[in-house]
Amino acid sequence: MTVMSYEERLTAPRSWWGLAVGAGVSLALILLPLGPLALLAGLVVGTAAGAALVSAYGSPRLRVVAGSLVAGDAKIPVAALGEATVLDRDEALAWRSHKADPRAFMLLRAYVPTALKVEVTDPEDPTPYLYLSTRSPERLAAALRDVRA
Structure with missing residues (x-):
């Protein structure tokens, strides 16, 4: 008797990764009045946080x-x-x-x-x-x- 194994990861759709970029752009625009360094930090932090959320939501197996x-x-x-x-x-x-x-x-x-x-x-x-x-x-x-x- 062979036991069939099954595995699937419920990954988020590719289009959702655009939301992560959108979060970064939004945070960058919010921080724009504080200067270019704050804008860059907002872009990086917002994109990373958005990507972490999309990845976590799409991680169940x-x-x-x-x-x-x-x-x-x-x-x-x-x-x-x-x-x-x-x-x-x-x-x-x-x-x-x-x-x-x-x-x-x-x-x-x-x-x-x-x-x-x-x-x-x-x-x-x-x-x-x-x-x-x-x-x-x-x-x-x-x-x-x-x-x-």
Whole structure:
């Protein structure tokens, strides 16, 4: 029996890096009255801070390793999980808005249009399901099935 491993990083879209540059330009313009050195420092510090925020927001990973699903900082044994449902763009939108349960664990990134909904079967856990933004919901569901088998 081979155990399929899965790994994905939910990186922010390239266009978001323009926001980091915009933050630097904005801070530079705010500091413009203080002189050219302050302008340069504002540009560097603002861009670095914006880039750090974009990078941090785009850093969560989804992994299936050693019988566990690791989603961001959460680690859940696959034995505590039930059926995985692949959500297309429309269903993912519905499950992160009007169908959402406030008790659910959501690793949500709005820039990732598809997702996987995984039932939690552990009776001790009040979490009804996991909502996991993923660019490859079919592959993640297959990896969970393979680990469970």
